[in-house]
Amino acid sequence: MGILCKVVDMLLLVAFMVMLVAGPLIDAQLVLPEATFPEVLVRLKQQYAEEYQDYLMVEKPHFFVALVWLELIFQWPLVLLNIYGILASKHWFHTTCLIYGASVITAMTALLGELMGSQKASDKLLTVYFPFMGLGVLAFLRGLVPNSGKAQTIGKRSAMARVKRA
Numbered sequence: 001m002g003i004l005c006k007v008v009d010m011l012l013l014v015a016f017m018v019m020l021v022a023g024p025l026i027d028a029q030l031v032l033p034e035a036t037f038p039e040v041l042v043r044l045k046q047q048y049a050e051e052y053q054d055y056l057m058v059e060k061p062h063f064f065v066a067l068v069w070l071e072l073i074f075q076w077p078l079v080l081l082n083i084y085g086i087l088a089s090k091h092w093f094h095t096t097c098l099i100y101g102a103s104v105i106t107a108m109t110a111l112l113g114e115l116m117g118s119q120k121a122s123d124k125l126l127t128v129y130f131p132f133m134g135l136g137v138l139a140f141l142r143g144l145v146p147n148s149g150k151a152q153t154i155g156k157r158s159a160m161a162r163v164k165r166a
Contacts, residue, residue, distance in 0.1 A: 001145070008142050012097070013086050015135050016079045023076045030060055030068045052125045056114070063114070067107050075103055082139075091147055098143025104136030 029037055029045050049057040056064045078100040085093030111129060115121035121129075 005142070005145060005147075008138065009086050012135075012139060012142060013083065016083050016086075019076070019079045020083065023071055023079070027068050027071055030057065031065055031072070052128055053122050054125055054128070055120050056111075061114075063110065067111065070103070070107060075100060075107075078103070089147070094143045094146055096143075097139050101136050101138070101140025101143050104132065105140060108133040108136055 025037070025041055026045055026048075029042065034042050045057065048054065078096055081096045082093065082100060084090065085096055108129070112126075112133060115126060115129060
């Protein structure tokens with residue numbers, strides 16, 4: 001199980017690095033004034049919206065804007081924590097990963113429901129959004145697996161050793 005966790009962690013690390021950059025540079029353009037961003041980033045977002053016919057990026061429905069705020073205020077800090085947790089092998093990584101995964105799954109359920117229910121989304125657009133559901137599921141499942149089989153320690157003794165015996 002250890003090698004599988006390391007492979008999953010590396011996949012998640014790559015995805016988290018992408019989210020670390022994409023969130024504030026691309027997605028934030030939906031909620032902040034475009035004048036805040038360099039012209040090259042504004043053009044990049046516009047080219048993406050045209051090429052993939054992403055009507056959510058163009059129309060900016062209220063629920064989508066709210067989900068972008070969720071991403072920037074809640075999920076993005078978790079991305080930072082998860083990157084640090086993976087790189088520093090922190091014992092709390094599985095907890096933050098679980099929270100991140102649950103949040104992404106919830107948001108993607110609403111987004112995919114809209115995309116598939118509206119009949120406006122092309123197959124090309126769906127291929128952009130579906131991997132994020134996969135990311136959420138992978139992060140959630142990784143969060144269910146503890147980092148190692150070692151007993152948690154408090155100070156120099158294991159947590160179980162601190163329990164008073166009757």
